[in-house]
Amino acid sequence: MTLHPEQLGQSKQELAATLKDLRKRAGLSGARLAARCNMSQSKISRIESGKSPATPMDVEQILRALKAPPEILASVAELARLASTxxxxxxxxxxxxxxxxxxxxxxxxxxxxxxxxxxxxxxxxxxxxxxxxxxxxxxxxxxxxxxxxxxxxxxxxxxxxxxxxxxxxxxxxxxxxxxxxxxxxxxxxxxxxxxxxxxxxxxxxxxxxxxxxxxxxxxxxxxxxxxxxxxxxxxxxxxxxxxxxxxxxxxxxxxxxxxxxxxxxxxxxxxxxxxxxxx
Structure with missing residues (x-):
């Protein structure tokens, strides 16, 4: 992954918005996704609003619960890593x-x-x-x-x-x-x-x-x-x-x-x- 310092401040909000969009495309409510991930609904809400940063492990758990295809898994995982930097x-x-x-x-x-x-x-x-x-x-x-x-x-x-x-x-x-x-x-x-x-x-x-x-x-x-x-x-x-x-x-x-x-x-x-x- 190539790091561009000017991107680092933007990546957290981009990750939050991407995860929220993927959940909606999957037709899941925040409560149903939280149940699949064994997370609280409030945590999912905080992650999707960008108030609570998602760790790479959180992101992987969410993407698997959403049954995201491999290409989505790879690109969002890279974004998660950027967001954690x-x-x-x-x-x-x-x-x-x-x-x-x-x-x-x-x-x-x-x-x-x-x-x-x-x-x-x-x-x-x-x-x-x-x-x-x-x-x-x-x-x-x-x-x-x-x-x-x-x-x-x-x-x-x-x-x-x-x-x-x-x-x-x-x-x-x-x-x-x-x-x-x-x-x-x-x-x-x-x-x-x-x-x-x-x-x-x-x-x-x-x-x-x-x-x-x-x-x-x-x-x-x-x-x-x-x-x-x-x-x-x-x-x-x-x-x-x-x-x-x-x-x-x-x-x-x-x-x-x-x-x-x-x-x-x-x-x-x-x-x-x-x-x-x-x-």
């Missing part, structure tokens, strides 16, 4: 204020319990020192103090032991010199410190040996129900269970390549020392 462009986020995105992330973190972060090229804000966060925002114009404060306040979630975090960092992400060497040493020391928290696992993927796969993006999996993918120009959110499963499988594969525990901390200590002695 959200795109937030960086330019639009900047216009609204990037600090608002931090509140959205805080809400998502509050409502989730298990997190998988794959960090390809830099350290995520949850693990960052204030200096690293400031440097990561240096390309933005204007005063970013409010945004920095929001990013730092989100770090409190790490100390909630009801939540489980696994962070996988490539060697490039951990060592990329975004800030001066002494500050990089302190940033790496922070990774070592956080790795000792009981609900946090930090894994480092060293650039040695053969890698079984080559992930193309930084991504986060929330509770096996949502994946967010960071790109240079924005953030893509995927809710299709198949898309989520692909990223969980990729994460598991890379987890098998990572170093954890004492071995990981020894490696980080070596890199921290390297930064301190390089000045």
């Amino acid at each position: 959200d795109w937030q462009g960086l330019r639009a986020l900047r216009r609204k204020g990037l600090h608002r995105k931090q509140q959205e992330l805080a809400n998502l973190e509050s409502s989730s319990t298990e997190f998988r972060f794959f960090l390809l090229s830099m350290i995520t804000g949850l693990l960052s020192t204030p200096e690293y966060i400031k440097a990561s925002l240096s390309h933005l114009q204007g005063d970013q103090s409010q945004l920095i404060a929001r990013k730092l306040s989100r770090q409190e979630i790490l100390y909630d032991t009801d939540k489980k975090f696994t962070f996988l960092l490539s060697e490039m992400a951990a060592r990329w010199p975004l800030i001066p060497a002494p500050a990089m040493a302190m940033q790496i020391d922070r990774l070592i410190s956080l790795s000792r928290l009981p609900n946090i696992q930090i894994g480092i993927i060293p650039l040695t040996g053969l890698m079984p796969v080559a992930p193309m993006d930084t991504f986060t999996v929330y509770d096996r129900s949502l994946v967010t993918i960071e790109t240079t120009t924005g953030v893509l959110a995927l809710r299709d269970p198949k898309d989520v499963a692909i990223h969980v499988d990729t994460f598991s594969t890379m987890e098998g390549c990572a170093m954890f525990g004492a071995e990981m901390r020894n490696l980080l200590e070596q890199w921290s020392d390297d930064f301190r002695t390089s000045t």
Whole structure:
């Protein structure tokens, strides 16, 4: 499926209208369709009005209840996948204020319990020192103090032991010199410190040996129900269970390549020392 960002906002209403039209063509009331799908009539109504987004599984269930032909199944399933995808462009986020995105992330973190972060090229804000966060925002114009404060306040979630975090960092992400060497040493020391928290696992993927796969993006999996993918120009959110499963499988594969525990901390200590002695 080819994704066109401008389509993503339209697809949800298009899917709702398509499902409603197919039901009417089949000569079924909302109540009869709900009974066939083992759903409530109110859920069918919300889906058809676009008030409640239909998951790809909901759509498949509805289409089979309507005995839709294979070509309809394929085209509407593709539309359902598109409808379960959200795109937030960086330019639009900047216009609204990037600090608002931090509140959205805080809400998502509050409502989730298990997190998988794959960090390809830099350290995520949850693990960052204030200096690293400031440097990561240096390309933005204007005063970013409010945004920095929001990013730092989100770090409190790490100390909630009801939540489980696994962070996988490539060697490039951990060592990329975004800030001066002494500050990089302190940033790496922070990774070592956080790795000792009981609900946090930090894994480092060293650039040695053969890698079984080559992930193309930084991504986060929330509770096996949502994946967010960071790109240079924005953030893509995927809710299709198949898309989520692909990223969980990729994460598991890379987890098998990572170093954890004492071995990981020894490696980080070596890199921290390297930064301190390089000045």
